[in-house]
Amino acid sequence: MTISVLGGFWPHATSEAASALLAKYPGLRLVRYESPRPGVLARTGAVEIPYGDDPAGALIRDLAAVVDGGKPSELIVVLPEAYEPDEIRTAWHAHTGGAPLSLTTVVPADLVMDGVADDTVLRAVDLHRTAADERSVGEVVCRQIEQADTVLFAGPPDGDDAWEAEQLRILLHRMAPWSQHRSLADLGLPAEGHSEPLAPLTRGLRGRTVGVHAPLPEHGVVAVVFHARRPLHPGRLHEALDEITDRVVRSRGHFWLASRPDLVMTWESAAGLSLGPTSGWLADLPDECWNDVDDERRLATEIDWDPYYGDRSQHLAFIGIDLDPVRLHRTLAGCLLTDDELSRGPDVWRRWADPFTRSYPAPPVTTTARPRDGL
CATH class of the missing domain: 3.30.1220.10 (CobW-like, C-terminal domain)
Incomplete structure (x- = not known):
């Protein structure tokens, strides 16, 4: 079983990517996680999961239970906004010993540059996960891009300008030269990802x-x-x-x-x-x-x-x-x-x-x- 994980700071973009994959590959099974409030994780159709100081570990333990209890199939997992690929990768491989996992970050072309430059702390928008979470929106967005196995480019930038779209494509490649880069137009099931944290x-x-x-x-x-x-x-x-x-x-x-x-x-x-x-x-x-x-x-x-x-x-x-x-x-x-x-x-x-x-x-x-x- 291969598990493809979709993350990113904009839920509408990750949802769009998940819907596109489900339409293209009808045999996929979707598992969606949300964080309704700090300290709590929720999987669609399941009870809330308090995670204390280990949000990634709690998510992976629950996901492993889903995998063990379900029928063999390809899984698409959607993460909450503020999760970073390296922490998911680390927790997954610590729990499973190295089962295949691929992490994709979805970035909407019209919003990503504003996200990178956003110095708002997550606490101010109620997206912090623990009391010690001092990250800013910009830090999270950059880390999600840099740590991804695949960066998925969704939609055109503001104004649909071809020059600006190419500039943004080059910028994302420079930010994550070790990642694959795709657009929704050529979307496919991601290949198996890195087994160790990228730690840029x-x-x-x-x-x-x-x-x-x-x-x-x-x-x-x-x-x-x-x-x-x-x-x-x-x-x-x-x-x-x-x-x-x-x-x-x-x-x-x-x-x-x-x-x-x-x-x-x-x-x-x-x-x-x-x-x-x-x-x-x-x-x-x-x-x-x-x-x-x-x-x-x-x-x-x-x-x-x-x-x-x-x-x-x-x-x-x-x-x-x-x-x-x-x-x-x-x-x-x-x-x-x-x-x-x-x-x-x-x-x-x-x-x-x-x-x-x-x-x-x-x-x-x-x-x-x-x-x-x-x-």
């Missing part, structure tokens, strides 16, 4: 691209990947944030600050900019702990190892319209440490004033011995 923010840690480097404009769309080894100066980066994000529709990736060389920081911008720690660097791990690290990340680190920096690096992708790639690159490069600053070493860097201190926990009191060459 941290793909660079696993040796994968965080985006497409296409600095030449195509219908006004520009995509730039910035990669560097040196750390970023916290003060200069903070001062340059407005310039860096100017004309940027979406940016993502990982980076490191000289003031916190122990932390891998993630970078994510859509309607706003979000920065925060995600893990430590493998350079700080004793050799005997490396076998406990994810195989893909460990291999990528060993291939790209630097004798001084270890696995520390900046790996950021920017997608925008009428974006100046040279100016962006020079601005980011200007935030890297100079030779003189670099020569002062981590003990000095840690004492620099840091406007980002609210974004991560206090520095560790002790440091781990580093058997490998590095900082």
Whole structure:
């Protein structure tokens, strides 16, 4: 049995896609989920399901019961608005051990750009799922696109302008270059999807691209990947944030600050900019702990190892319209440490004033011995 999951922020668009699939493939069975209020999940024709702090896990447990209790058939599952593909993918494979699953995000052409730029927090529109859910509409829309196995383009943009439609198509491809892209006109049952989370923010840690480097404009769309080894100066980066994000529709990736060389920081911008720690660097791990690290990340680190920096690096992708790639690159490069600053070493860097201190926990009191060459 193959399960095709339809998601997206606009219920009318996912419903339109589901109806088109049911009309084209009469043997399909539809399972629809909604979230009538925060903390509660509802499947059509079933009782409400409280989910606590695990909305994706609750949905997958219920879906697994549907699969086990029903007749063998292809399933189409429709998700509530605020669910992201990676969390569904993770919960499904944890529960089933790897049964086939395909995740499609449906985006209405006339609304998606407004959605990407919408900084309204989900709580303000009563779509938050837990008390700790601080996501914005723009963050959710971008993640749904980037994490999808297939991005389904529904309808024309406002005005039915062919040039704008092509611009939007290119933009979506730049946002999710690892996904299949289709329109409702060529709709078919999606192929089996990715078995692991796509995790666009941290793909660079696993040796994968965080985006497409296409600095030449195509219908006004520009995509730039910035990669560097040196750390970023916290003060200069903070001062340059407005310039860096100017004309940027979406940016993502990982980076490191000289003031916190122990932390891998993630970078994510859509309607706003979000920065925060995600893990430590493998350079700080004793050799005997490396076998406990994810195989893909460990291999990528060993291939790209630097004798001084270890696995520390900046790996950021920017997608925008009428974006100046040279100016962006020079601005980011200007935030890297100079030779003189670099020569002062981590003990000095840690004492620099840091406007980002609210974004991560206090520095560790002790440091781990580093058997490998590095900082």
